Amino acid sequence: MKLNRLAGLVWAATACFFSCALAQPGGDSLGATLTRISTREAVYLGYRETAQPFSFLLAGQDKPQGFAWDLCEEVIQVVQQRLGKNIHVVPVPVTESARVMMVKSGMIDLDCSGGVNSVARQKQVAMSNTIFVGEHRVMVRRGSGIERFEQLADKRVAVLNAGQAERFVRQAALGRNISLQLLSVNSPVEAMTLLLRGDVDAFVGEDVMLAIQRAAQQADLVLLEGGLAAEPYALMFAKDDASFKKLVDETLVAMMQSGLFARVYDKWFVLPSSSEHAALGLPMSPLLKAAVQAPNDKPVN
Incomplete structure (x- = not known):
């Protein structure tokens, strides 16, 4: 009887450990990605070194920059608020051919290099709402x-x-x-x-x-x-993590509704943002404006 009771207590403690580990202060499930980020107090963000203006690294600098990188930084601000702690950002260089594998394997938590959202890609990883429409x-x-x-x-x-x-x-x-x-x-x-x-x-x-x-x-x-x-671009992260996708998409929607998304876009596609970054003179297209008005993660075939 005592053994059964002890086993029951151990099971209850184990269940509590895992449920607590997967819950945020408000009680909702964090999901695998946020739990992993919370546990190590660090987030691994993928970037490409020469994918201007989405993400790139200037010579002599160790912090990436670019349009998609700025969007990811806003996402991480929300992650920190959700977890109630500071999170260390670790930039991880990726290549076009390897980044899907790096997302799937957990080597990076969020790919911030900007990639085409296709039906084939959505079978392997999750994609955010559209952040750009390439034509x-x-x-x-x-x-x-x-x-x-x-x-x-x-x-x-x-x-x-x-x-x-x-x-x-x-x-x-x-x-x-x-x-x-x-x-x-x-x-x-x-x-x-x-x-x-x-x-x-x-x-x-x-x-x-x-x-x-x-x-x-x-x-x-x-x-x-x-x-x-036309091809929609999006941020990329692990598949089957509804909690993290909800956080990423809601962050982007909030940016779009507040006008912050448009300001970040203009910084990288319209105006010169630095002496190393010339003005591209590429205002939002009608297709991107439509995606901002009605956010979605629809892929291209």
């Missing part, structure tokens, strides 16, 4: 007379041989029943040289990449309105 767009010389895609008929168009720009251009041309001359190049610098020299009439690629190239060369170039294809 493949057309860039031309100012005064060229080209104001819409249809005017590229019989024109010379540069695309990178790595990536999806060529496919998107061919699809758009077929859908509009026009023909054009595609020139596949090895690098953005090569494409910019051809465009500025007049050897091609347009350069098609991801809007952020185009804006970075334009800013770097201080070139008088124009991004045409409207994109050929």
Whole structure:
């Protein structure tokens, strides 16, 4: 009888230990990610060293910066409030090919480098509400007379041989029943040289990449309105942790409703934020404005 009673007390104490470990002061379940962060009093944030303006590391500095990194810092402020303690931030460099594995294995708690939210990716990890919508767009010389895609008929168009720009251009041309001359190049610098020299009439690629190239060369170039294809970007974290996803998404929604999200966006995509970061001149697109008005985590196929 005494043994049964003792066993019951041990079971009750064990159950209390785990339930207390997984509960916040208010009594709600923290979930695996917040519990892990609370236990070690540290959060591991993934960043890419050269993914401007989402996350990057300047030479001689040990703290990353960028748009997605700033959003993550706001999330960590909420994490600290939720846990009622200071949390040490540990930046962890990641690569495009390894970051999903690093999230799944727990090597990082939150990926702050900004990544495409796709159906395939959501099968492996969780994605936040949309923080950016990348578009493949057309860039031309100012005064060229080209104001819409249809005017590229019989024109010379540069695309990178790595990536999806060529496919998107061919699809758009077929859908509009026009023909054009595609020139596949090895690098953005090569494409910019051809465009500025007049050897091609347009350069098609991801809007952020185009804006970075334009800013770097201080070139008088124009991004045409409207994109050929769109991809939502999001923060990435462990799958099947409803508590952490709720915290991340609610933090982003609060930022969007207060106007803080727009200010952080302008800092990195519109205005020059430092001597090392030129103004990209890339205001919020209609697609991103819609995602801010109606936050969602819908993936692209």
